[in-house]
Amino acid sequence: MMSCDFNSLTIHDLLEQLRSGETSSVEVVQGLIEAIGARDDDLKAYVSLDAEGALAQAQEADRKRAAGEDGLLLGVPIAIKDVLNVSGQPCTCGSQILQGYVAPYDATAIAKLRKAGAVFVGRTNMDEFAMGGTTENSSIQVTRNPHDLDYVPGGSSGGSAAAVGGGIAVAALGTDTGGSIRQPAAFCGCVGLKPTYGRISRYGLTAFASSLDQIGPMTHSVRDAAILLEAMAGVDPMDSSSVDQPVPDYTAALTGDLTGMTLGLPKEYFVEGVDAEVAASVRAAVERCRDLGAEILEVSLPHTEYAIATYYVIATAEASANLARFDGVRYGRRAEAGTDPIDMYGRTRAQGFGPEVKRRIILGTYVLSSGYHDAYYLTGQKVRTLIRRDFEQAFARCDAILTPVTPTAAYKIGEKVDDPLQMYLGDIFTATVNLAGNCAVAVPCGKTATGLPIGLQVIGPDFGEAQVLRVAHAYEQSGATS
């Protein structure tokens, strides 16, 4: 059997090998399952594997290829965050409350990948219901950072980031509500794209905050992110918030240079609180972009300071309703019958949800409750409009904006568990983009002295994925990333 180096194997290279007959999907999937077996005891990136199903899909892909067929992802194994419904597979969302739930349908993004020939190997760990930035809020296991096992992989898509960064996935899907793709990608040294709201259907993505959630790729290369985006993007009749915009050939946008592009640096993002090593790496990346032909100018996003408060009002409000359905009546875990249904709900939810989820449900219930609704929820919506306007004004002057992904690199497991507020502040550079609805990609831009990855964020306007991928790709190809 061929032994693949999954530390660097990209979708792009794998497809070339599959097309040339150098390897087969079955070989790759078997190799991957072995690699997971060898490494995942330490990383704990996967919460479940479907080796049998994956091998069957790989066999089918090989059969098709032998018959002369091809596909955008024919025979390529993809790891899936455990928040997306894949027909016939569990979907725990990192929670005890979905114990025993088996998805009866495919999310639209999954159906599209399936149609493109992707193979679903396993499900990756996450903070419970995508609430958290370390994956420590998973009720199943604590995932570790592949660059240092004592450190968090980030979150909430920490399992996907650790699997890709740790060489036990070719690529993975994550979801991003306030930075949940970009922040773990930065912490684990991989590429993570949050597409524009409406670019990829949310149908089948277990909702945390419906007006902020997006599915996106987490990959070894920017090109791979472009390939996966193209496979999943497009309007979906099952998701009214998906947008009917043409899906361009994203890989064609990867020219390798930045000539003629104007990149903005928001003055509010290079401030106190940003770790010196992070700031230095990002500034070096900015200089590299200048060398690649980009013009750099300062822009302003003045409402950034309100982003975290706004984000936690809107996200928790929506979450409090979205998570109401987990009551033990129709699926998942149910507490013993009580005196009446409301009593049963109370005990099911008390047992089934972890502390962070409970905290956010209570917060969200509070900000929507009568008497407080206007002060919190309505004000939050107004600030959101202002934040969106900040970006519109900035993008009138530049093609993309460069920022750090996070104020610091990864921190130690347990370090911030008891300080949720400190953890919430780590979302400052990412959550702003979810509130505005536009797109952003995280790409590795060096490491700290102790060897922990640092991420550069390239933010684009609505449906500006081709632009941000072009910038990230040119930077990545310039060879300065590690």
Next chain:
Amino acid sequence: MSWVATIGLETHVQLHTESKMFCACCTGFGAAPNTHVCPVCLGYPGAMPVMNGKAIELTVRSGLMLSCEIPLYSKFDRKSYFYPDMPKNYQISQYDMPLCQGGGVDITVDGQHRRIELTRIHLEEDVGKSMHFKSSSGVDFNRAGVPLMEIVSEPDLHTPEEAMAYLAALKQILLYAEVSDCNLEEGNMRCDVNISIAPAGSDTLGTKAEIKNMNTFRGVQNAVRYEIARQIDVLESGGRIVQETRRWDPDTEMTSSMRTKEDAHDYRYFPEPDLMPVVLAEAQIEAWRATLPEPPAARRERLVSEYGIPEYDAGVLAADKRVGDFFEEAARASGNAKAASNWIMTEMLRLLGEQEMDIADVRVAPAALAELIGLVDGGALNSNSAKEVFAELFAEGGDPKAIVAAKGLTQVSDSGAIEGFVQQAIEENPQSVEDFRNGKTKAAKFLVGQVMRLSKGKANPKMVGEIIARLLS
């Protein structure tokens, strides 16, 4: 002291759509539990609602029929509360921007005409149905997600009779608009009532109670009557009305407290992020307006003026749009509106009632009734035979002429033939002949009956009478 009641109604009407409000599941009634369900209407993780355009159209259509204002922009909101029959534990409804605003319903009580103002009409999804067994409970989600229109009246009604008249008029208009089957047994139309009482002449309203769980119009009337009496009783015995929700028990015919204001829900409304706002084009609304039927009240007036039928008959015929349509078609085809009205009112509606049938199942075509009327008017059929033909038409359908031929019912208007039957009757009944000559009218009727018997009912009764009179004079 005399008291005045103030009553407002919230009427939930299930819209007549093929599929549910936010998914493709069938809305059919009476299927095995949980067979019309999918991830969306079961509230599965990740499932998302998609708006049913037909439900929007039917709600706007209702609003136009009820003279509502139709805003060009409206939206859906989440209304949160926990209940086992609600899959997501929030209901997708409309909070501050409903599809229809204002409007009114005209009623007549004891000859007095009044217009009951409407507050709004909004669209929401229905919930499932809880079922309770010996040691457990279950929920049937077939109904969950069925489009439900809520029509809210102003507190503009004052008596149980007005409430009843309002509901009857509303039902008639909605049936005319063909937006709902309005079938109360199937739960197509359900109603909550708000009632308060205040001393006559007072310009402030009393504390209101909301009453739920009435599933017939009669139930609404009885519940309103009971609740008014109860509130008067409480106040006159020195008590105080508390704001609360009360349940009507149709068996005991009493209301009882369900929950007071203190445990009232905080619904925490916020805009549904999974749906886009509803933006209607003026042209679209006008196109829908152009397809509206004539409202029942206008039709009643027109039937009187256009066809010259009595007001009472017009009321009966216009009560059901389909009966009215049947009448107008038969009246126009026969040119004899009075006869068409009589046939429908005395025969067709009676037989429908006796056989518990719906007009939709009627086998008589309006054209066939017109033909039957023509046969009578042309003297080819006497009225007894015509009734026999109608009975056959009602039972089997078909063509009146063919039935007349098959049954040999063509009226005998040949005076020679009738004279033969009269001669025979005179010979067989000398006593009656004598009585007739002595001026006993009963004898004349008897002789006519004998002739009809001898002719097997086919003789033209008018001619029979004339010939008897001529031969015996």
